[in-house]
Amino acid sequence: MAKKGGVQQLQTEINTDDEFEKFLERDGLLVMDVYTEWCGPCVGMIGSLKKIKLELGGDNLQLAICKSDEIGALKRFRNKSEPTWLFASIVNLMFGTNVPKLINLITEELDIELKCRAGELERSYYELWELTPEEQEREDVRQEREEEVARIEKEAAAKKRLDYITHVTDEIMTNIPDMGITLFMPHVHKDVFKKLHDHAEKHDLHMKEKRLVHLNPKMLEVLHFECENRLADDVFEQIYYKDIQAYVWKLTEGETRSPEE
Structure with missing residues (x-):
């Protein structure tokens, strides 16, 4: 040409x-x-x-x-x-x-x-x-547009995730309201397990299962869902991937309680 x-x-x-x-x-x-x-x-x-x-x-x-x-x-x-x-x-x-x-x-x-x-x-x-003033203006507009698109996508993804967690949580509370879980962090002494077990029996709770679990950063979103006494992130950083004792509790057959209890 x-x-x-x-x-x-x-x-x-x-x-x-x-x-x-x-x-x-x-x-x-x-x-x-x-x-x-x-x-x-x-x-x-x-x-x-x-x-x-x-x-x-x-x-x-x-x-x-x-x-x-x-x-x-x-x-x-x-x-x-x-x-x-x-x-x-x-x-x-x-x-x-x-x-x-x-x-x-x-x-x-x-x-x-x-x-x-x-x-x-x-x-x-x-x-x-070096960018000329017109180029810089165009670049600023482009960056603002990209940031706005990224913000909208991030908010949409966060809402979708929140809706999913809310749905799953509601299903659990509706279908298995007689069960719950307690996580014992690595620093908890074994004597506490027995004391808690004795205390649970007084409230018609018995241990259905126990196992060792490991936490990672991706789990915090679910662990902190609607949690009013959220632990600081730096606290969790000390226990990531360490042995944590998980107890699954179940109400005695015939007992019922509201999810809030």
Whole structure:
């Protein structure tokens, strides 16, 4: 595409880092059409660029088409279909195909370039790795959009998880209200087991099963579900993957109690 219609004569074709560095050494205002190979350069602008080159810019205006795919300094412009006009090194940047805007921008920058050569002005430059104000604004909008999407997805996942735990908990309390569990942490002395067992019998509870279990961080969500006296996370960190005695209690046959009891 870049070789049709005299584009190559009007705009220098740049495909590599070396070609890019050599082009930056040229005098005058450097205006580059930065593109990705799969979409090609913006040929719709050729007529307008040729006109301003011949009528105003002359040797003071250097034009190029830069394929960003293999040029390290232009990495951030890869895989984008929007026309990008880079005024190096970097004095300005424009996105899109607004012909009047681009021509006005080139005209203004040419005037500044000539005044700089005459010692009337000093330019301020952006480094090639530095985002221009417009790019930074776009990046901020993109990040805000991604953060909002992530927040919505996180809240939806949390609600789905909460609904699931609530449903399972309700089913357990409805179908097996006569059973419960006690976890004895590693520091609990064995004498406590017997004392608790004796106390449980006075309340018509008997031990149905006991086994050693191990806690891990993923279990805290369920363990702390609707828990008013939640233990601090640093406490749990001391007992992760250690032996914990679990007792399953059951009411004596014929006894019934509300889940709250």
